[in-house]
Amino acid sequence: MANGSLISRVLGSLFFRRANLKAVRYARNSKSLFSLIQDVLSKSGGLSGSNFKLVREELSLLTRMVRAYATGDYRDIPWKTLVSIIAVLIYFVSPIDFIPDFLPVVGITDDIALVLWLVSSIRKDLEKFRHWEGPRVQVTDASVRPKRESVGQS
Numbered sequence: 001m002a003n004g005s006l007i008s009r010v011l012g013s014l015f016f017r018r019a020n021l022k023a024v025r026y027a028r029n030s031k032s033l034f035s036l037i038q039d040v041l042s043k044s045g046g047l048s049g050s051n052f053k054l055v056r057e058e059l060s061l062l063t064r065m066v067r068a069y070a071t072g073d074y075r076d077i078p079w080k081t082l083v084s085i086i087a088v089l090i091y092f093v094s095p096i097d098f099i100p101d102f103l104p105v106v107g108i109t110d111d112i113a114l115v116l117w118l119v120s121s122i123r124k125d126l127e128k129f130r131h132w133e134g135p136r137v138q139v140t141d142a143s144v145r146p147k148r149e150s151v152g153q154s
Contacts, residue, residue, distance in 0.1 A: 007117045010110050015097040016087065023086035027079075033070040036086070037063045039093040047108075055112050058119045062089060065129045074132060081125045088118045 010016055026032040044059045062085050068074035069082060091097055092111045101107040119126065 006110060006113050010091075010098045010114055013098045015094065016091055016114075019090040019094065020083065020087040022090050023083045026086050026090070027082055030070040033066055033086070036089055036093065037067055037070075040089050043093050052112075055115055058115055059089075059092070061126060061130070062115075062119070064133065065126070068129070068133070074129065076128065076132065077125060081122050084118060084122065088114050 026036060040059055040063050044056050047056055065074065065077065066082075066085060066089065069077055091114060095101040097110060099107055099110040101111070
């Protein structure tokens with residue numbers, strides 16, 4: 001399987017190993033996480049068209065989960081899952097990686113494959129987060145906003 005081969009090569013690359021090392025540091029620094037989230041949302045916003053809709057949705061979910069962790073609202077996430085998400089997001093925003101992003105068309109291939117691989121690998125943790133998140137947020141393609149609660153509700 002070509003995609004499996006690409007994922008194996010990306011996961012074994014120096015670029016991904018560096019992203020993993022950075023991810024451990026980022027996981028302990030909310031400011032770094034918020035900056036990373038902004039970078040991911042900025043780059044994913046450039047993925048236009050229906051072909052990229054699923055990737056944008058998955059990136060939105062991953063960034064919401066990281067944001068909820070960074071704010072302290074959601075901590076029911078295994079450390080390994082958190083570091084994996086952050087590493088993939090760092091890799092995603094890095095223009096120089098296994099297949100450099102400046103190469104037309106193919107440059108984003110490794111990034112997308114890695115995001116989709118991660119999502120399938122941590123599906124249970126993502127479903128748990130979605131269940132927790134439930135009515136707490138309104139999701140739009142470009143942003144995530146907390147739902148407003150009526151006065152007097154807790």
